[in-house]
Amino acid sequence: MTVAVARFAQVLRRVDRALLAAIGCIIALLVAGALYDRNFLSADYLVQQLQVAAFLGVIATGVMLVVLLGHIDLSIPWVVTVGGMMSTAAAGHAGPISSLAIPFAVACGLGIGIINGIGVAYLRVPSMIFTLATNTVAQGLMVVHTGGFAPQEHATPAMHALAVERWIFDIPNAAWVWAAIGAATVVMLRRTAFGRRVYAIGNSERAVFLSRSNVSRVVITCFALSGACSAFAGVLLAGYSTKAYQAMGDPYLLPAIAAVVLGGTSILGGRGSYLGTVAGVILVTLLQSILSIVQMPEAGRQVIYGTVIIAMLLVYGRGPKVVT
């Protein structure tokens, strides 16, 4: 008996504290939701949550890669919008171009990401300010492209299928897509030299440079992947609501960063697990959903949202003390 307890404690110690806290918060939210409304724990509702979480999950995957480097990507909002608008724009063309809607949109996001990466890696501009500027440029491009109105083109059937339909086990395809992207990310981070370099750069960029690794290539790749993930999430969102619209990415920046940080990834880089990010995404999604179920007005929702994030960070996201 005591041996079992000791072994359990040992296992617990090896698991990330942040991940445990995030899972604890998820369980607390589920219990609170169930107490408020018994339908909260129904399979239907939870699968619906998975559908919503998948969009955030795809975005958060890219954000996490960049945060692991010790950088941040503030161009998320308009890269998501670029993804949505470019895919529907391609869909509006007749003929073979419309079948390339998804790759075309992802390539656009990849391109913006590469520009971000070049600015950060070669021009050495702080990532926060450079991605902010590319965000403004992306916004400007989309305003010119659409004339400031919501584009009239519809999403292709393929986009709709990817975002909404359920082919396997009655689980939304979007969730499967997220799972595939997530699995690829885990393999990349844990099993490849590239992944080890990502963590290493987050800890000491200088040490990675001195060990003759190509720092710039890793940084550019991560930003490119972040742009691609955001644009792909934009494609899924456009498929979900059948259209792209102005500022469709705006509500995703804070939740994506919050999900990554709440999942235990250090915003200074170098530390964090993808499992934590998954927990963070589910946590943020459940929190948003509970706040909308209790019909909290937007004002209260914002206050509670901010307070909960700060409270959870105070529990397990605190920085080190300044000591001698």
Add this chain to the structure above:
Amino acid sequence: MTGSPTTRAHDLRYWLASHRGPMLAAALFVAMFAVFAIEHPAGLGADIVNTAANKGVLLALVAIAQTIPVLTSGLDLSVGSVFVLTNCVASTVMTGTPLESGLGVALVLAVGVACGALNGVVVVFGRLQPIIATLATGAIYHGIALWLRPAPGGEVNEDLADAITGSIRDVVPVSIVMLVAAIAVIWIPYRRSVLGRAAYAIGSSQQAAYMSGVPVARAKFVAYVLAGLFSALAGILLTGLTYSGEANALLAGSYTLSSIAAVVVGGTSLYGGSGGAIGSIFGAFVLRTIGDLLFVFDMDPLSQPLFLGIVLLISVSLGSFRLLEVKKRVDLYR
């Protein structure tokens, strides 16, 4: 300070080198404003100067608010939300008799200080990363603003509003006078105080500052409080311009982002430790004049955001010229 002419020349060179960013921003602003004045179809009337000044000072105050935490190598992503929140508070309390309106102004400033203090507590004593912590407190402030003003509206003492947005004898805009006063009464004494020097020291090296007995916690806390105060000043000016309050999330976001851009254009390092409020003021003026120039040159309104973005992208990339001075490549990496 000392007698020998070579030392004096050296001092001047040092001063010029350390103030290169702000002076570049100031020169850029003067050049751009000159073009604006020459090209403006109606000429440079008092009204046009006053409108330009009001818009410029509005962003300048928020940019100063952003500058102070940035100096400590922090960041305040809630400046825009505090700006909008204080606007909503002001549209409720800055009304009635002159005495009541005056008390209202004091209350608005107190709200700004309280928001800044909460940021300070969370960042300094909670030891959370400023980026994520102020994003979260920004959401809280925006929620409170929405609760106060679910719909745009409110009532403002119009005499007071006209007084702070008008111009003295149709020549000097009152907003500029207020900005200069804020610099003289708040920024310069702060810059010269122990806490102000501590902010720069912390930005250069928190560890070294701590080891030298600099009051690290107190200085960082005060930096965020001052950020709240300057955001509240901007909120009051906005209320004077619009006669009303609105919990506008887009406005908050755009001012937060523009404030960071203004800080960078004004020559303050985002890594902390160098720069100052004066540079940020000119940075803000430059950003605002870009918009005015686009108007004067009749640019297609639809392509204006794109043009602004490209100018922003180029101006933040200009700092990369310092890379040419780096002798060893390893020094690029921290």
